[in-house]
Amino acid sequence: MIFLNKIEIERAITLDEVMNKIEEAYKVFYEEKFYMPPRPVVEYKNKTLLYMPCFMDNSLGTKIISVFPENANIGEPAIYGLMLLNDYTTGKPIALMDGQAITSIRTGAVGGVGVRHLSNKNASTVGIIGAGVQGFWQALYACKARPIKTIFLFNRNNKDLTVFIKNLKDKLVDESINIVVCDDVRSLIEKSEIVITATTTNDPVIPNDKNLLRGKCFIAVGSYKHDMREFSDAIFSLVDKVYVDLPFACEESGDLVTPIEKGILTEDRVVTMSALLNSKEDVTIKNENETQFFKSVGMGLFDLIIAKAIYENAKLKNIGQIINM
Ligand SMILES: NC(=O)c1ccc[n+]([C@@H]2O[C@H](COP(=O)([O-])OP(=O)(O)OC[C@H]3O[C@@H](n4cnc5c(N)ncnc54)[C@H](O)[C@@H]3O)[C@@H](O)[C@H]2O)c1
Missing domain, CATH: 3.40.50.720 (NAD(P)-binding Rossmann-like Domain)
Structure with a gap:
């Protein structure tokens, strides 16, 4: 499995590529070629956890993020998280990525x-x-x-x-x-x-x-x-x-x-x-x-398509850190 941090994610994909992938995600959405249940939003004392799983016909993954709005008061970003990509045939984890970076680059591109x-x-x-x-x-x-x-x-x-x-x-x-x-x-x-x-x-x-x-x-x-x-x-x-x-x-x-x-x-x-x-x-x-x-409220389908593109680019460009399970 590879791990990609924020810097590696940004090296692996360009802004234009991400915007084009978001347009591709809208096409998949229109053609309903995906399965994405409503995301569970788990809240406790103004702290939120979001679980965002999604399947497509050749890929699957889950983003988990925390949203703590009061972090701004202590100079911390509201969102932290991780994105997991799995192998479509076996379910074996193939990549783990900084979920804050995935969220911000894909939400920027949606905008x-x-x-x-x-x-x-x-x-x-x-x-x-x-x-x-x-x-x-x-x-x-x-x-x-x-x-x-x-x-x-x-x-x-x-x-x-x-x-x-x-x-x-x-x-x-x-x-x-x-x-x-x-x-x-x-x-x-x-x-x-x-x-x-x-x-x-x-x-x-x-x-x-x-x-x-x-x-x-x-x-x-x-x-x-x-x-x-x-x-x-x-x-x-x-x-x-x-x-x-x-x-x-x-x-x-x-x-x-x-x-x-x-x-x-x-x-x-x-x-x-x-x-x-x-x-x-x-x-x-x-x-x-x-x-x-x-x-925009965002969706797991965006994260999956962007994370998959980043993973494929990272493999070609030899970017990322190997983690042994
Ligand atoms: N649509 C999506 O897909 C999507 C994706 C990610 C985050 N979000 C949401 O976007 C929001 C911002 O997320 P973030 O990661 O940038 O958080 P952040 O904490 O990094 O930034 C939010 C900023 O807004 C400022 N702010 C808060 N209230 C304000 C007000 N009334 N007027 C002016 N500035 C104000 C804060 O001081 C802070 O600088 C969150 O609510 C988050 O859940 C949406």
């Missing part, structure tokens, strides 16, 4: 694919709300998907973003991209054509103000529980459709559960990204009156 298919093709500004692990990778992938010239950042509690910005500059291929810290969410939204939320908040960070939100592409990554909401009601009166990675988002995330309960969103307006990609319809924003919204 990037959302940006690719929903935002204005010429968008040159992106605003990231929540400058943590996911926010970092969302910024990188947004720059892959669109000709971004400026990244705006906002994080609560005046978090020191010096290291975040330095690491982002080190990873951005285009050195001319500006990174600007905003004092508040409102000014970030005013300046950004694409807005990505990647927070651990329970209460909406996006103001309930239609005029502020109109004409922008919103990608929501953070909320995965009923009591977590990043978006207020206004967004649902601006968009015709709400795009999701998984229909289960309507049952899992407060961003959709609450507006559905209130009757301001109906499930017939919720469309999967896999259906959108299959339709080949161009719904990218064309003018300042069009608004788009994509909500």
Whole structure:
């Protein structure tokens, strides 16, 4: 069995490869060529464990992650975890990987694919709300998907973003991209054509103000529980459709559960990204009156397809540490 840490995972696969694999995952999802039960979410005192097994016709694997939102208070990332890949014939473990790295690169790519298919093709500004692990990778992938010239950042509690910005500059291929810290969410939204939320908040960070939100592409990554909401009601009166990675988002995330309960969103307006990609319809924003919204909760199918691609690349490139069982 091989073990791949964060650095080895990043060496094994490029951002473009991950985005293309996410599009491949949407095709598998559309064709229903997988088996993925609803993920058990085990909670104890605001600490969560997520178990994410998935089968495809030639592969299987499980990601296990912990999500401890209060880690931000002690300067620790919210998510830690492991990804296990098994041999399809025997079930024998073949690879173990850093689950935090798998999560962040695939979630970044899910956001990037959302940006690719929903935002204005010429968008040159992106605003990231929540400058943590996911926010970092969302910024990188947004720059892959669109000709971004400026990244705006906002994080609560005046978090020191010096290291975040330095690491982002080190990873951005285009050195001319500006990174600007905003004092508040409102000014970030005013300046950004694409807005990505990647927070651990329970209460909406996006103001309930239609005029502020109109004409922008919103990608929501953070909320995965009923009591977590990043978006207020206004967004649902601006968009015709709400795009999701998984229909289960309507049952899992407060961003959709609450507006559905209130009757301001109906499930017939919720469309999967896999259906959108299959339709080949161009719904990218064309003018300042069009608004788009994509909500992601993530799924084991993404992790499996990405981990398999990383494993295959790692074998070819001779990357990884051998572990004997
Ligand atoms: N959709 C998916 O597939 C997916 C995948 C991974 C993580 N997530 C979710 O994304 C969220 C963020 O995860 P992470 O790993 O980046 O966590 P993190 O702790 O590394 O970063 C979260 C950041 O958001 C900031 N924050 C919290 N509340 C805020 C607010 N109200 N306004 C501004 N900033 C705020 C925190 O200070 C922190 O810097 C979590 O809820 C996680 O469960 C979703």
